[in-house]
Amino acid sequence: MSFLSSLADRDRVFDFLVPATSPVDVRHGPILYLEDVTVTFDGFRALDSLNLTIDDGELRCIIGPNGAGKTTMMDIITGKTRPDSGSVWFGSRHNLLAMNEPDIASLGIGRKFQKPTVFEALSVFENLELAMAADKRILPTLTARMSGESRDRIEEVLETIGLIELRHDPAGILSHGQKQWLEIGMLLMQRPRLLLVDEPVAGMTEQEMERTAELLTGLAGKGKQSVVVVEHDMGFVRSIARTVTVLHQGSVLAEGSMDQVASDPKVIEVYLGADPAEEVA
Numbered sequence: 001m002s003f004l005s006s007l008a009d010r011d012r013v014f015d016f017l018v019p020a021t022s023p024v025d026v027r028h029g030p031i032l033y034l035e036d037v038t039v040t041f042d043g044f045r046a047l048d049s050l051n052l053t054i055d056d057g058e059l060r061c062i063i064g065p066n067g068a069g070k071t072t073m074m075d076i077i078t079g080k081t082r083p084d085s086g087s088v089w090f091g092s093r094h095n096l097l098a099m100n101e102p103d104i105a106s107l108g109i110g111r112k113f114q115k116p117t118v119f120e121a122l123s124v125f126e127n128l129e130l131a132m133a134a135d136k137r138i139l140p141t142l143t144a145r146m147s148g149e150s151r152d153r154i155e156e157v158l159e160t161i162g163l164i165e166l167r168h169d170p171a172g173i174l175s176h177g178q179k180q181w182l183e184i185g186m187l188l189m190q191r192p193r194l195l196l197v198d199e200p201v202a203g204m205t206e207q208e209m210e211r212t213a214e215l216l217t218g219l220a221g222k223g224k225q226s227v228v229v230v231e232h233d234m235g236f237v238r239s240i241a242r243t244v245t246v247l248h249q250g251s252v253l254a255e256g257s258m259d260q261v262a263s264d265p266k267v268i269e270v271y272l273g274a275d276p277a278e279e280v281a
């Protein structure tokens with residue numbers, strides 16, 4: 001695209017003025033803002049005028065039956081899928097619809113997929129080190145000066161994810177839950193502002209679920225991260241959620257505390273008359 005034609009596109013002009021690496025601006029509102037987002041696949045509306053606002057430092061749980069649009073929503077935020085219409089903003093400064101996937105990631109939006117993908121032959125420490133090396137913002141020329149700081153950061157993250165004792169063990173010997181925490185740690189190495197976490201406790205033991213609840217609630221907070229968790233396990237959602245958003249047929253059906261949404265007649269109907277708090281969506 002020529003410079004002149006890029007000037008003709010208002011969003012790209014905005015991009016030009018604000019480099020992707022500039023910090024997210026949450027002074028005037030939320031960290032994530034989706035308005036009227038519609039996505040169709042072969043005429044089927046996977047998202048239908050979806051509106052969603054996540055405050056800075058918030059921990060939000062998203063629930064909804066199969067096919068409600070939860071994954072599609074994550075795909076829109078990370079730039080994997082483009083909507084037909086609507087707006088998606090990261091803070092008040094970054095129009096995510098004008099950015100590509102790598103730029104969105106480097107802006108500080110980390111995504112954790114359901115299945116853990118750690119490097120099994122490498123140690124826990126090395127996995128974190130590698131995740132840091134992937135951070136393009138750390139210039140190679142600064143390596144000597146940064147290495148001390150990098151080590152400190154790795155230690156800090158090891159403590160956060162509870163794997164200090166296992167730092168020299170190969171990731172391959174970790175339990176399923178420990179691998180999930182390591183992968184969250186790898187995302188933390190990039191110092192994200194927003195973490196999108198897809199079904200973090202699927203396949204975990206009760207004890208691992210409790211530890212994951214502590215981890216995610218500890219990560220959220222102003223000046224730390226905002227965390228959006230998509231989860232089917234209602235017991236887990238109840239244990240961590242302040243605000244729950246229920247998606248259905250691509251839009252928000254209900255939003256509020258777990259007790260509020262669980263007693264909402266619309267939500268009960270969608271979950272076929274069952275108590276959503278007891279139900280696996």
Ligand SMILES: Nc1ncnc2c1ncn2[C@@H]1O[C@H](COP(=O)(O)OP(=O)(O)OP(=O)(O)O)[C@@H](O)[C@H]1O
Nearest residue numbers: 041042045046064065066067068069070071072073
């Ligand atoms: N690439 C695609 N092509 C066609 N249809 C799609 C595509 N991606 C998603 N869909 C459809 O869009 C709807 C929403 O899917 P999505 O995966 O976002 O739902 P979900 O809430 O994440 O469901 P689940 O809980 O089962 O993961 C579904 O009906 C799905 O079949």
